[in-house]
């Protein structure tokens with residue numbers, strides 16, 4: 001019979017929960033570890049619905065370091081995650097990230113570029129002429145230049161999540177298909193979780209890796225997190241022209257982003273102020289036809305003729321304090337660890353965040369100082385300043 005006693009229970013088994021599980025077990029294979037995931041198809045997990053972009057182009061030192069670590073990890077990820085000789089295929093395409101810069105964004109772009117280079121990021125300033133030479137389909141009207149991260153790129157986010165999951169299982173993680181309905185505690189110590197099936201699991205350490213549902217589950221233990229689900233839409237389209245080479249992930253000054261996808265598709269999206277808070281997964285064709293398409297066609301005039309193939313909506317677990325990760329123990333409830341609030345950049349942060357949290361749980365010295373993401377800043381109302389796209 002299955003024991004109900006564990007060393008660590010993880011709530012949510014998508015990319016964050018599975019990365020923590022993997023990093024814990026690779027360091028200590030004797031741990032009794034359960035991951036409770038209510039939806040093994042991951043149909044609403046942000047990890048499945050993500051765009052899978054990886055870039056060093058942030059402004060905050062720690063976010064840049066996390067991405068540099070991710071680029072290193074993803075370079076040998078398939079070997080590291082092999083199970084019985086079977087390697088996953090994450091399809092990392094090093095096509096780069098190109099931020100298009102207008103005069104209002106120039107000072108910040110130059111400042112961030114200096115920090116990125118100082119930390120070892122391979123990012124360069126491109127003049128408008130250089131942008132035109134490299135990608136002649138782009139209009140450079142109104143631009144003063146761009147910043148190009150040549151090691152950046154995009155990958156298959158679902159494959160990354162499933163690779164962490166499969167590897168964690170091979171190391172002994174027990175994935176339980178059920179829903180955590182309450183975090184249990186005794187005084188100021190976490191004691192486990194209650195499941196919808198009626199089962200009670202006990203552990204002195206519980207990790208909240210519930211993505212956009214993180215605040216709901218934390219609240220059952222009296223913990224208030226500033227994390228809300230915000231709907232973000234993505235559209236897949238087939239242009240009339242055939243591109244001579246794949247596009248990098250391109251981000252316009254407005255925040256509109258687009259990149260190539262396999263099968264000659266282009267993926268496009270944009271976070272907007274009117275994006276709704278709530279668990280809503282419907283997508284609106286009009287968002288594309290009326291708002292995004294006209295803007296896209298100004299940047300790429302050849303995209304004035306295209307076919308909208310499909311769209312989808314996923315949720316950002318938006319940290320309303322500062323749009324950055326909330327990573328570490330919750331100071332007011334012993335044994336509760338958080339890996340939440342990644343907003344729009346969690347996929348690329350999963351290798352570093354999972355490892356960091358595992359090292360904190362195991363009482364080891366972390367490989368990277370990510371103390372500035374500590375949950376204490378929520379209690380202190382001390383936002384971090386990341387001025388790049390989040």
Ligand SMILES: Cc1cc2nc3c(=O)[nH]c(=O)nc-3n(C[C@H](O)[C@H](O)[C@H](O)COP(=O)(O)OP(=O)(O)OC[C@H]3O[C@@H](n4cnc5c(N)ncnc54)[C@H](O)[C@@H]3O)c2cc1C
Pocket residue numbers: 011012013014015016017036037038039042044045046047048049050051052053054178179180181209210211212213217232233234313314315316317339340342343344345346347348349
């Ligand atoms: C449209 C879109 C584009 C994005 N693009 C990028 C990008 O280009 N690059 C990037 O780095 N990031 C991107 N992101 C963000 C990234 O996808 C997320 O930050 C990351 O996937 C978060 O992973 P997670 O494991 O925390 O959450 P999720 O993937 O949402 O997983 C949470 C899991 O917890 C489970 N769960 C929740 N509550 C319970 C419960 N009570 N009991 C049991 N299970 C529970 C859910 O079923 C779910 O599987 C994007 C996100 C979206 C939506």
